[in-house]
Amino acid sequence: MTKIILITLAILFIFVDLSLVTYKYLHKDSKKTVVHPIHKAKPNYKYSVFLTSDDGPLTGSKYLDQLIRDYEVPFTLFLVGKMVSTNRDLVPSLNRYRINKYALLGNHSFTHANAHYKRFYKNSDNVEKDFLQNNRYLKLDSNIARLPGRNVFAIDGLSKGDLNAKSAAIQIAHNHGYKFFGWDYELHHEQNGVIKQQSALYHYKKIKRLLKENKTFRKDQIIILMHDQMFTSITTQKTVGELILLLQNDTNIKLKKLDEYKI
Numbered sequence: 107m108t109k110i111i112l113i114t115l116a117i118l119f120i121f122v123d124l125s126l127v128t129y130k131y132l133h134k135d136s137k138k139t140v141v142h143p144i145h146k147a148k149p150n151y152k153y154s155v156f157l158t159s160d161d162g163p164l165t166g167s168k169y170l171d172q173l174i175r176d177y178e179v180p181f182t183l184f185l186v187g188k189m190v191s192t193n194r195d196l197v198p199s200l201n202r203y204r205i206n207k208y209a210l211l212g213n214h215s216f217t218h219a220n221a222h223y224k225r226f227y228k229n230s231d232n233v234e235k236d237f238l239q240n241n242r243y244l245k246l247d248s249n250i251a252r253l254p255g256r257n258v259f260a261i262d263g264l265s266k267g268d269l270n271a272k273s274a275a276i277q278i279a280h281n282h283g284y285k286f287f288g289w290d291y292e293l294h295h296e297q298n299g300v301i302k303q304q305s306a307l308y309h310y311k312k313i314k315r316l317l318k319e320n321k322t323f324r325k326d327q328i329i330i331l332m333h334d335q336m337f338t339s340i341t342t343q344k345t346v347g348e349l350i351l352l353l354q355n356d357t358n359i360k361l362k363k364l365d366e367y368k369i
């Protein structure tokens with residue numbers, strides 16, 4: 107009797123073991139494509155490229171966070187506190203960003219002007235309060251900031267952009283030591299997040315041309331604008347991934363976070 111039980115157990119054990127092997131084999135190829143980040147030695151690089159993304163945390167943020175980790179690529183993320191305060195499902199994405207060593211978190215205002223930019227920028231004091239509220243709410247520890255809805259620079263006495271928005275930025279920079287960054291080139295996207303121009307090579311060539319022709323805010327440095335929501339689209343994830351590889355592969359280019367921007 108004991109013999110029968112032992113044999114049954116042995117057969118059962120072999121069956122379970124085989125099933126596990128088969129499961130592993132079948133699921134081997136369904137794993138997502140492995141990314142091999144490129145880290146070329148660049149002792150004599152000429153250009154600095156700053157990848158940035160706005161409006162997180164949003165539903166696209168978890169994909170962007172993963173992309174940053176997969177490609178081990180420096181990224182500056184401009185965050186909006188109101189998004190998290192109204193949707194607690196976004197808290198995990200925010201927490202992932204916080205512990206992502208390739209990411210630098212910046213201030214993009216608490217309300218994002220509630221999408222009424224003209225009114226928002228009429229009152230610099232309110233803009234200032236909004237940025238301070240965001241800093242308190244998200245507990246940010248950098249002085250890197252970007253205005254919502256306006257491409258404005260205000261860094262160490264140098265500024266550029268829409269007059270009202272610019273004076274708000276200069277006021278906040280002066281009172282609280284912030285540096286406001288606009289952008290030199292945007293990766294536009296459709297409502298559903300799909301990037302408008304599909305080819306990574308197209309963007310890469312554009313970026314190189316702007317740098318070569320000195321058409322950026324500061325020479326030899328270029329800031330690229332993206333939005334977290336773009337990354338809900340697999341096409342966008344793929345295109346941006348390819349663009350990152352092109353940039354990482356270029357020995358003239360170094361990817362950096364905005365705390366390394368030179369004035």
Ligand SMILES: [Zn+2]
Pocket residue numbers: 160161214218253254255
């Ligand atoms: Zn924004």
